Amino acid sequence: MKSRLTRFAASVVLGSALAVGAGSISASAQEYGGELRLVVGSDIPSYDGHIESTFGMIHPIRPFYSLLIRVNPDNPSSPTDFVCDLCVGDLPKPTNDGKTYTFKIRTGVTFQDGTPLTSADVKATFDKLAFPPEGIASNRKAYFKMIDSVEAPDPETVVFNLKFASGTFIPTIAMPFNFVYSKKDLDEHGYTWHQTHINGSGPFQFVEHVQGSHVTGKKNPNYYHEGMPYLDGFTSLIAPKMSVRLQAIRGGQADIEFRGFPPKARDDLVSALGDQITVQESDWNCVLIVTPNHKVKPFDDPRVRQALSLAIDRYQGSEYLSKIAIVKTVGGIGFPGHPISSTPEYLEKNIIGYGRDIEANREKAKALLKEAGHENLKFTLHNRGVDQPYKIVGTWLIDQWRRIGLDVEQWVQPSTPFYATLRKQKDFEISLDFNCQAVVNPIADISKFLPSGGANYSDFEDAELEKLYADLLETGDEGKQRELFAAYEKRVLNDLASQFITLWWYKINPYRSYVKGWKIAPSHYLNQSLENIWIDAAERKKQLGG
Amino acid sequence: MTYPEITIETDELPPRKTILQRSLSLARKQPLGFAGGLVVLAMLFMGIFAPWLAPFDPEQANFADMLVPPGSTSEMGGGFFLLGTDQFGRDLFSRIIYGARTALLVGFTAAIVGSCSGLALGVASAYFGGYFDLILQRIIDVFMAFPLIIMALAIVAIFGTGTDKVIMAITIPFIPRCARVVRSSALAVREMPYVDAARSIGYSSARIIFRHIAPNVVAPFLIMLTAFLGEAILLEASLSYLGLGVQEPTPAWGLMLQGGAEEYAESAIWVPIFPGLAITVAVFGFNLFGDAVRDALDPRLRSQ
Numbered sequence: 001m002k003s004r005l006t007r008f009a010a011s012v013v014l015g016s017a018l019a020v021g022a023g024s025i026s027a028s029a030q031e032y033g034g035e036l037r038l039v040v041g042s043d044i045p046s047y048d049g050h051i052e053s054t055f056g057m058i059h060p061i062r063p064f065y066s067l068l069i070r071v072n073p074d075n076p077s078s079p080t081d082f083v084c085d086l087c088v089g090d091l092p093k094p095t096n097d098g099k100t101y102t103f104k105i106r107t108g109v110t111f112q113d114g115t116p117l118t119s120a121d122v123k124a125t126f127d128k129l130a131f132p133p134e135g136i137a138s139n140r141k142a143y144f145k146m147i148d149s150v151e152a153p154d155p156e157t158v159v160f161n162l163k164f165a166s167g168t169f170i171p172t173i174a175m176p177f178n179f180v181y182s183k184k185d186l187d188e189h190g191y192t193w194h195q196t197h198i199n200g201s202g203p204f205q206f207v208e209h210v211q212g213s214h215v216t217g218k219k220n221p222n223y224y225h226e227g228m229p230y231l232d233g234f235t236s237l238i239a240p241k242m243s244v245r246l247q248a249i250r251g252g253q254a255d256i257e258f259r260g261f262p263p264k265a266r267d268d269l270v271s272a273l274g275d276q277i278t279v280q281e282s283d284w285n286c287v288l289i290v291t292p293n294h295k296v297k298p299f300d301d302p303r304v305r306q307a308l309s310l311a312i313d314r315y316q317g318s319e320y321l322s323k324i325a326i327v328k329t330v331g332g333i334g335f336p337g338h339p340i341s342s343t344p345e346y347l348e349k350n351i352i353g354y355g356r357d358i359e360a361n362r363e364k365a366k367a368l369l370k371e372a373g374h375e376n377l378k379f380t381l382h383n384r385g386v387d388q389p390y391k392i393v394g395t396w397l398i399d400q401w402r403r404i405g406l407d408v409e410q411w412v413q414p415s416t417p418f419y420a421t422l423r424k425q426k427d428f429e430i431s432l433d434f435n436c437q438a439v440v441n442p443i444a445d446i447s448k449f450l451p452s453g454g455a456n457y458s459d460f461e462d463a464e465l466e467k468l469y470a471d472l473l474e475t476g477d478e479g480k481q482r483e484l485f486a487a488y489e490k491r492v493l494n495d496l497a498s499q500f501i502t503l504w505w506y507k508i509n510p511y512r513s514y515v516k517g518w519k520i521a522p523s524h525y526l527n528q529s530l531e532n533i534w535i536d537a538a539e540r541k542k543q544l545g546g
Numbered sequence: 547m548t549y550p551e552i553t554i555e556t557d558e559l560p561p562r563k564t565i566l567q568r569s570l571s572l573a574r575k576q577p578l579g580f581a582g583g584l585v586v587l588a589m590l591f592m593g594i595f596a597p598w599l600a601p602f603d604p605e606q607a608n609f610a611d612m613l614v615p616p617g618s619t620s621e622m623g624g625g626f627f628l629l630g631t632d633q634f635g636r637d638l639f640s641r642i643i644y645g646a647r648t649a650l651l652v653g654f655t656a657a658i659v660g661s662c663s664g665l666a667l668g669v670a671s672a673y674f675g676g677y678f679d680l681i682l683q684r685i686i687d688v689f690m691a692f693p694l695i696i697m698a699l700a701i702v703a704i705f706g707t708g709t710d711k712v713i714m715a716i717t718i719p720f721i722p723r724c725a726r727v728v729r730s731s732a733l734a735v736r737e738m739p740y741v742d743a744a745r746s747i748g749y750s751s752a753r754i755i756f757r758h759i760a761p762n763v764v765a766p767f768l769i770m771l772t773a774f775l776g777e778a779i780l781l782e783a784s785l786s787y788l789g790l791g792v793q794e795p796t797p798a799w800g801l802m803l804q805g806g807a808e809e810y811a812e813s814a815i816w817v818p819i820f821p822g823l824a825i826t827v828a829v830f831g832f833n834l835f836g837d838a839v840r841d842a843l844d845p846r847l848r849s850q
Contacts, residue, residue, distance in 0.1 A: 241808075242808060242809075243808040243809075262809065264809045264810065264813060265809060267813065268812055268813060316609060319609075320609035320612060323612065324612070324633045324809075385707075385789050387789075387808075391789075391794060392633075394794065395607075395634060395794040395795055396607065396634070398605075398794070398795055399605070399606070399607040399634070399795065402605070402606075409708075409793070409796075410793040410794055410795070411706070411707070411708065411793070412707050412789065412793050413706065413707070417706075
């Protein structure tokens with residue numbers, strides 16, 4: 001297990017270090033000063049990390065906040081390399097049979113309003129995240145279900161008491177959404193104040209947000225990580241259209257975009273600007289899932305769902321869609337390549353729809369549909385009105401299903417009504433949905449497929465799946481975890497075919513080569529504090545003049 | 547009493563012109579309108595005979611032939627891509643031919659339903675007058691206060707996307723526009739003695755509206771109808787381009803433009819160019835044809 005973990009970390013690091021074009025990401029002497037101009041393809045729904053799940057919030061707002069622990073910003077590709085942010089020293093070893101974690105908190109840290117940060121603020125933050133008062137949202141509350149209580153015995157100590165030992169605890173508290181808020185703000189202004197106000201202790205201080213235009217931040221002079229940040233400030237420009245973001249980088253109006261561009265955009269930028277562009281690429285902890293509505297006939301029949309999965313040629317899709325969309329890797333329910341996830345060989349032999357003989361798969365699909373009495377099935381695929389990769393994958397899926405004689409139309413909705421349909425109206429037949437996570441934490445990530453997980457829109461119940469997940473969550477033994485994970489995966493993708501996987505995303509970040517210090521992570525939510533980024537002023541002047 | 551025999555000498559009637567002769571005559575008098583008519587006919591031909599004209603299934607992806615330039619043959623053999631392929635390897639020529647179907651379906655349905663509804667409302671408004679006219683015209687004022695595309699966007703936002711919704715989104719803004727124009731003509735017709743005569747012998751309002759007034763406002767109605775055709779095609783393309791109209795994999799010109807314009811404008815320019823050209827030619831053709839119809843129906847322009 002350990003050697004697989006090492007191999008995985010090494011391969012992801014290598015992958016992420018891949019530089020396409022003539023640019024280089026190698027480190028050299030960091031320079032101070034300058035302003036980073038990043039473009040973000042989404043407006044900001046609110047400033048509250050505890051309730052939001054979008055890069056539209058993380059990219060402009062994360063630099064204003066601190067976390068208790070975080071993914072190592074110098075090694076963000078690793079799924080196991082976590083370091084202290086507000087805590088000091090190395091990560092604590094658990095005590096009490098893995099059920100107690102004691103963190104020592106830094107002294108001398110202040111919020112932007114000057115209030116000193118103590119363990120009471122950390123406790124108040126995690127109490128809000130894990131045990132929000134009734135009526136107060138905490139989007140990832142289910143992730144914290146192993147936490148029994150949080151204590152702050154003195155201003156420099158925070159103790160987490162767990163209900164059971166869990167391998168998901170550390171990745172969970174390292175999530176980049178866990179902004180540490182001031183207890184004073186929570187007590188005085190209430191639990192929704194942070195949706196519209198910012199008061200953090202991160203590397204940058206909030207200056208202004210002009211709705212629909214930009215967010216600006218300036219260097220925090222009291223930042224606690226020595227010598228950081230390097231930048232004087234940053235401006236996050238809001239540009240929902242991809243072509244605008246692309247042209248902004250090309251024309252020198254912006255330096256970087258952190259979410260990622262499709263391959264064609266990368267090629268165009270590299271071809272136009274040559275060594276003025278650096279490209280980093282990585283597997284992405286994001287996957288599009290086909291979600292049948294089990295309450296709608298004939299999708300209540302597992303044979304129909306299995307047939308739909310069998311019709312998809314994932315290997316050909318990977319080969320060709322990776323040329324036009326931000327998808328690439330064939331995988332199961334867990335992040336591909338992670339030690340606990342199924343290997344490609346295992347998937348090929350054991351999971352429906354992963355066999356290499358697509359003709360045989362499609363014959364079987366037709367037979368299953370015939371057996372179920374739905375040979376000429378006609379239905380509508382519900383999809384999100386976002387090109388990359390939703391609409392491209394949706395169009396590809398329709399083509400795959402046509403190949404077994406199905407008649408499929410596409411129903412596209414903008415994001416807000418799309419989610420209203422999934423969560424409230426529930427009047428869809430089959431929908432695309434996504435599972436995008438921050439920290440690579442497969443055991444937590446696969447709660448997406450759990451009927452009681454809160455984010456599964458297939459609308460079904462299955463006691464066996466719930467039991468498998470509960471056992472998985474409470475198992476510390478890695479071998480047993482792997483066994484339970486495989487059983488859970490088989491239950492989801494084979495027995496129930498309750499949902500099924502299309503292709504995992506692939507992250508491509510082309511940016512101006514004078515931007516240094518940033519390292520790609522397998523998530524567009526990670527490593528976004530901007531503290532380790534610096535500008536090569538001479539190179540910038542060479543490229544942009546002035 | 548006998549009557550002298552009278553012989554009336556008449557000139558021989560001129561020979562009846564053939565369709566070809568009449569077309570040539572029209573082409574001489576209205577060259578632009580004639581060209582527009584040819585475009586309309588070509589579109590109709592493409593729309594009706596699409597299954598026989600298109601060399602490939604317009605919805606069938608063929609990944610081995612992704613982004614193949616115009617004039618290439620298929621990697622898989624057995625095919626020639628006159629206008630190249632898109633990012634899914636679909637033949638652009640076939641999609642443009644089938645796209646004419648979508649454009650005509652949306653254009654004709656929206657224009658005919660919109661202008662017919664406008665005709666009925668406009669004539670009724672003029673005929674009944676009084677509070678009915680007053681209230682209806684104020685409602686029409688409200689609808690006409692919004693630009694066409696904004697109104698269509700609002701309707702799509704309410705009802706959602708898809709071909710049927712797009713037809714609805716384009717039809718609704720057409721109704722008040724046609725009703726307003728038709729009403730102004732119907733106000734004059736309403737005062738004609740034959741309308742008074744029809745009323746005096748007890749004909750129902752519906753009969754007077756549809757049998758006596760409506761046929762006499764057909765000229766402005768036809769002008770609106772033909773003008774709406776081009777507008778509807780452009781609106782459908784605009785909504786599809788914005789991702790709010792017809793959805794993949796249905797071939798539609800605006801949708802093809804949307805899929806290709808942003809990402810392939812530089813590296814595979816044929817992807818946005820050909821659907822863009824198809825939209826331009828179609829709208830230009832319908833507009834020219836509409837202008838010719840207007841000229842033909844307007845006595846003042848006809849005399850010139």
